[in-house]
Amino acid sequence: MTFGALALTASCAMAAQHLASVDKAGIDNSIPAGEDFYRHVNNGWMQAHPLTDEYSRYGMFNVLNDEAEKNVKDIVLHLGESNPQKGTNAYKVWTLYSQAMDSVRRNNEGNAPIRAHLKKIENTPHEGMEDLFLWMHGNYSSPFFQAGPMENLVNSNEYAMYVSGGSLGMGDRDYYLLNDKDNTRIRNAYKKLITDQMVNAGYSKKDAKRIMKNVMKIETALADSTWTREESRNIPAMYNPRTFAQLKELYPHINWDRFFIETMGIESPDNVIVTELKTVKQADNLMASLTDREIKDYYLWKYVAQAAPYLSDKFTDTAFEFSKVMSGVKQQRPRWKRSLATAEGLLGEAVGQLYVEKYFPESSKEQMLELVNNLKHALGKHIIDLPWMSTDTKMKAMEKLNAFTVKIGYPDKWKDYSAMEIDEALPLYENVHNAQMWHQKETYAKWGKPVDKTEWGMTPQTVNAYYSPLANEIVFPAAILQAPFFNPEATDAENYGGIGVVIGHEMSHGFDDQGCNFDAKGNMVNWWTDEDAKAFKDLTKGLADQFDKIEILPGLMANGEYTLGENIGDQGGLRVSHTAFLDSQKAKGVDIESKDALIDGFTPEQVFYLNYANIWATNIRDAEKRNLTIGDVHSLAENRVNVTLRNITPFLKAFGIKPGDKLYLSPEEQVVIW
Numbered sequence: 001m002t003f004g005a006l007a008l009t010a011s012c013a014m015a016a017q018h019l020a021s022v023d024k025a026g027i028d029n030s031i032p033a034g035e036d037f038y039r040h041v042n043n044g045w046m047q048a049h050p051l052t053d054e055y056s057r058y059g060m061f062n063v064l065n066d067e068a069e070k071n072v073k074d075i076v077l078h079l080g081e082s083n084p085q086k087g088t089n090a091y092k093v094w095t096l097y098s099q100a101m102d103s104v105r106r107n108n109e110g111n112a113p114i115r116a117h118l119k120k121i122e123n124t125p126h127e128g129m130e131d132l133f134l135w136m137h138g139n140y141s142s143p144f145f146q147a148g149p150m151e152n153l154v155n156s157n158e159y160a161m162y163v164s165g166g167s168l169g170m171g172d173r174d175y176y177l178l179n180d181k182d183n184t185r186i187r188n189a190y191k192k193l194i195t196d197q198m199v200n201a202g203y204s205k206k207d208a209k210r211i212m213k214n215v216m217k218i219e220t221a222l223a224d225s226t227w228t229r230e231e232s233r234n235i236p237a238m239y240n241p242r243t244f245a246q247l248k249e250l251y252p253h254i255n256w257d258r259f260f261i262e263t264m265g266i267e268s269p270d271n272v273i274v275t276e277l278k279t280v281k282q283a284d285n286l287m288a289s290l291t292d293r294e295i296k297d298y299y300l301w302k303y304v305a306q307a308a309p310y311l312s313d314k315f316t317d318t319a320f321e322f323s324k325v326m327s328g329v330k331q332q333r334p335r336w337k338r339s340l341a342t343a344e345g346l347l348g349e350a351v352g353q354l355y356v357e358k359y360f361p362e363s364s365k366e367q368m369l370e371l372v373n374n375l376k377h378a379l380g381k382h383i384i385d386l387p388w389m390s391t392d393t394k395m396k397a398m399e400k401l402n403a404f405t406v407k408i409g410y411p412d413k414w415k416d417y418s419a420m421e422i423d424e425a426l427p428l429y430e431n432v433h434n435a436q437m438w439h440q441k442e443t444y445a446k447w448g449k450p451v452d453k454t455e456w457g458m459t460p461q462t463v464n465a466y467y468s469p470l471a472n473e474i475v476f477p478a479a480i481l482q483a484p485f486f487n488p489e490a491t492d493a494e495n496y497g498g499i500g501v502v503i504g505h506e507m508s509h510g511f512d513d514q515g516c517n518f519d520a521k522g523n524m525v526n527w528w529t530d531e532d533a534k535a536f537k538d539l540t541k542g543l544a545d546q547f548d549k550i551e552i553l554p555g556l557m558a559n560g561e562y563t564l565g566e567n568i569g570d571q572g573g574l575r576v577s578h579t580a581f582l583d584s585q586k587a588k589g590v591d592i593e594s595k596d597a598l599i600d601g602f603t604p605e606q607v608f609y610l611n612y613a614n615i616w617a618t619n620i621r622d623a624e625k626r627n628l629t630i631g632d633v634h635s636l637a638e639n640r641v642n643v644t645l646r647n648i649t650p651f652l653k654a655f656g657i658k659p660g661d662k663l664y665l666s667p668e669e670q671v672v673i674w
Contacts, residue, residue, distance in 0.1 A: 017599045021484035021494040022610050024600055026617075034661030038641040041613035051619045053331030056627075059618030059637060060484060064463040068355075068479040072340055072461055075354045089350040092422040093343050096435070099428040100310070100339035106428060107312045111201050113429040114307050118201060121299050126292055130255055132299065133287075138263035139437070141302040142166055144222070144283035147259070149447045151470040153239050153273070156522035159446050161260075161269040163247070165226055165279030168219055169194075169305065172631050176216075176223035182626060189325035191216060194301055196318045200311075201304050214297035218286060225282035229562045229630075235517050238275040239524065247272050251284035264444045310342070310429040328623030342428075346435040348459035349415040352478075355461045356410045360478040365409045367488065368476060368499070371580075372406050375503045378580035379572075382674055388535040396519070396527040400510060403520035405453070405473035409481070410460040465502055467509035469518040474506040484614050492584060493604040497611035500577035501570075508572025508674055512565040513540050542671040543567055546646075550639055552629050553622055563635045570635075570644045572674040574612060578650055581608055605654040613641045647671050 026044030033040045051058055076097050084090035099105070117140075124132045136143050145166045152160035170176065170190050175183050191212050198208035231237070248256050260268045274280055287295070308315040320332045332338070344351050383389070383397045420438040422431050446452075453471055458464060460478040467474050476499075483490065486499035509515045516536065519525040528536070544560030547567060552558055560567070585592050585604065592604040599607050616637040620628075625636060635643070645651045646665040657664050 017491050017597075019494065019600045019602075019607065020490035021487050021498060022607065022614050026614075027610070032661070033655040034657035034663050036642060037609075037613055037645060037655070037663060038616070038638040041610055041641075042617035045614075045617045046619050049617075049619060051621065054329065054333055055619075056327035056329040056624035057618055057620035059620075060615050061463055064479065064482050064485075067482070068461050068463055069337055069340060071359055072344065072351055072355060073336060075351065075358065076340065076343065086423075087418075089347065089417055092417065092420060092435075093347050093350055095422050095424045096343040096346060096428070096431060097339050099424070099431065100342040101335060102428075103313055103335065106310075107314075109427055110312050110314075113311065113427040114201065114304065117303060118300060121296055121303065124296070129292055129295065130258070132296075134255075134258060134262045136299055136302065137259070139433075141306050143299055143302050144287060145280050147272075148264070148443060151451050151522075153235070153470070153524040156470040156518075157451050159449070159451060161272045161447070162275060163272050163280055164275040166222055166283060168223055168226065169215070169301075170219075172229070173223040173226045174630060176220045186325060189322050193318065193322040196321075197304050197308060197315065198300065200308075200314045200318060201300075211297040211300055214294045215301045218290070218294065218298045221286055222279065222282060225276075225279045227276055227279070229559065233514060233562065233565065233633075235514050236524065238273075240274045240277055242272055242274055244268050244270055244272065247274070250274075250277075251280060253284045253288040264447070266444065266447050269447075307429055310432045326623065327627050328621035342432065344459065344461070346432065346439070347417060347420075348461075349411065349456075350417055352410060352460035353414050356478055360409055360460065360481070364478075364481050364486070364488070368408045368481060368486070369406065371495070371500060372408075372474070372503055374580040374584060375500060375507060375576055376401060376404065378583060379504065379507055379576045379674070381579060382576060386674075388539065389532050390529055393528055393532040397511065400472065400518075400520040400527075401507070403472055404507065404510070405471060407456065407473060407475040409476070409478045411454065411456045413454050465506050467506040467515065468522075469510065469515045470522045472510065472518065472520060472522045474503070474510075476503070476506075484611060491599050491604070491607060492581060493599060493607035494611045496577050496581035496584070497608035498615055500580060501573040501612050501615075503573070504576035504580075505569040505573030507576065508569045509565065511572070511674055512568040514565050536673075539671055539673050540564055540568065543571070543647075543673065546643055546671065547635060547639065550643060552625055552636065556626060556629060558629060558635060558639060563633055566634045567640075567644065568673055570640050571647060571671075574644065574648055574651075575672075575674060578605075578608060578648075603654065605650060609645065609651050609654060612645075616641050 022041075023045065026048070027041055028039065028043035031040045031043055039046070049058060055062065076093060079090045079094045080098060082090065084094055120135075121132065133143070137147075143166065145163060147161065147163045149159040150162050152158050168176070170186065175186050175190070194212040194215055195205070195208045198211050199205060203211065242250065244256070257268050260266050290298075308319055316332070316338075323329055380398060380401055383394055383401065386394065389397070417438070421434045426434075453473075456475060456477075457466060457468065458475065458477050462477045463479045465474070465476045465480055480486070480502070481499065484494070484498050485502060486495055490498075510518075516528070517524050517526075519527050526533075544564050544567075547558045547560030547563060550558040581604075582592070590597060590604075597604055602610065618637040620636070628634070628636060634640070642663060646663050647670040649667065649670065651657075652664060659666070
C-alpha cells in the first residue's frame, strides 16, 4: 500500500528548523526527563501560568478555548451591532447572549419567572400526581429515570427507545454513599446548596430544609442502585431489550402508555432497551412508596436546579458556592463567558457556521485529511504486526479501520433553527426553556426514522475531538486545529506529536475496551475469537494495573479500570502517530538521525515526544484532582504523559532513559496493546 506523506513544513530541504509549537524556554533541565518528563517539559510553562481564581485547572486546552471564546465573543458582538431581524439566527443568538448579560433585569425579576410553576407543583392534588410526573418529564427534567431514542446498539442505522437510570445532583454515587471526610464535606455543601436555592425560590428556611431532606432521601436511594464507575463502562451489560409488555410488568407503577404519548408524542414502542435494570426498578419502587409531599419536594428541587443558571445573581452565586467546594475554584467565570455558553449551548451550530467562515481556512481541512490517511495506514501496519492477535481477528480489525468515517472542521449540513422561538420580551429563563424544548422535539422527532450519520456531536468552535463507536467515525472540530496541536508553520515532528497523536488517540478508541464491542458498521457484534479476546483483556488489565498504583492525593488512588479506554487511546495514539511520522520522513527522504535534521538542538523524535507532553501542560487544584479522579474517564494530565510514555520504547531511547530512572520500564514490564 502506498500513501502520500503530508508536507507540513515549508521545505523538504535540510534548512535549519526551529520549534514553533514547543517553547524551548519552558523546558526545565533541572528536572531530568527520566524522572518526570511531564514537568521536565512543562515546568516553565506551569510557573509562567499560575492558576487565577477563575480556574480550578488551566492548561493548553484552556489556552485554545480562551482564544475560541474571544473569537466567538467578537462574532456575537458584531451580531448585536447589526440590529438583527427578529426570527433570524443572529437575533436568537444575540437575544440569548444579551439577556444573559443583563443582570439588572434578571435581578429585578428575581424568582418571578418560576413562581407559577412552583405553585403548580405545590397545588397538585393526589389524583393529579401522575399528571404532574408526566408534565415534569415532558418539560423540565427527568425525575427518577430518563428515556428517549438513541442509535440501536445492535443496528446503528435505526433508533431504539432507551430507558435509563435518573441523574444524580452530585453526579457520582460515592458522594451519597461514602462517609469519609471529603465525601461528607461535599455532601454537606450539596445540602446547603439545596436549602439556599429553595430559599432563593421563595421558601422559608424551615420548608427549604424539609425539601433538602426529602431530596437527599430520594437521591441517596437512587445512588444506592446506580452502577459504579467501573460497571458503567460495560457496554454489553447496557443492552437489555424488553417488549413493551415486559416493561410494564417489570415497572408497574409507571403509566408507560401515557408516558410515551404525552411526554414524547409517540405511540408506545413495541420494544425498549433498559440500560440499568436495577436502577429503573429502584425508581419504580420509590414512585410507589413515597408520599406526595416527598415526591413534590423532589420535583421542586429538580425544577429549581435546572432553572437556576438563568435566573438572578442570587441563584448563580449560590450555585457557585457549591462549585467552589467541588473543584476548588475561587471566582466565577466572567459574565460574558457564561453568557456565551448560554447562547452557544442552545444555538451552537448557528455560532459555529459564523466561526468557520471567519477563522477556519479550508487548507487546514485538506492537510488534516491527508494526515488522517497517514495515521490510518500506520494503524493498519500495527494491527497486521500484532503478535497477540490471530489473522481472522486482524482482518476484522482492518475492515473496521478501513470503514472509518472522518469529519473535519464543520458539518456538511447545518441545523435549521427557524422553528426555535426566542423573544426579547420574555425573561431569559423562558427563552432558554423554549430553546430546550426545540432540542427535545428534535430528538423525539428522530423516532421511526433512519439515523442521520451526517450529524455532529460537537460544535466547530469546540476545542476537542471524539470517536463515535455507533457511527464508526472520528471527528475533529475546527477549534482544535491550532497550535500546539496543529500548526502549518511547525515542524512535522511537532504536528505528529500534537494533532497526530490526537488523531491516533481517536482512532484507537475504535479498538479500546468499549470500541472493541462494535464492528465496521457500528453495530455491537463480537468480531473476536475467544483466544484473542482473552489476550486483549489480559493486556488491558496490565495497563489498568499500572494506573491503579498511582496515588493522586493522600489516600486517593487513580482508577485504571475507569480510565482504561482513554489510556488505551493515549498509548495507541502515541504509537501510531510515531510510526506515521517516521513513514512521512522516510517518504520525504529525510534522515532523522542526521545532524542536519536537528530542530533547535533536539532530534526529531525528541521533538515528537516534547510536543506530546507540551499539549498536556496543566495547573490544577487538589479539589479538582479529586473531582476528576472520581468523575472523569480521563487520567490526569501528568499521568497521561508519565505513565503512558513508560510503555513506549522509542521514547525511552530518544531521551536515554535507562534502568534506575523513575520512568524506565523494561520491555517485559511494558504493556503494548495497539
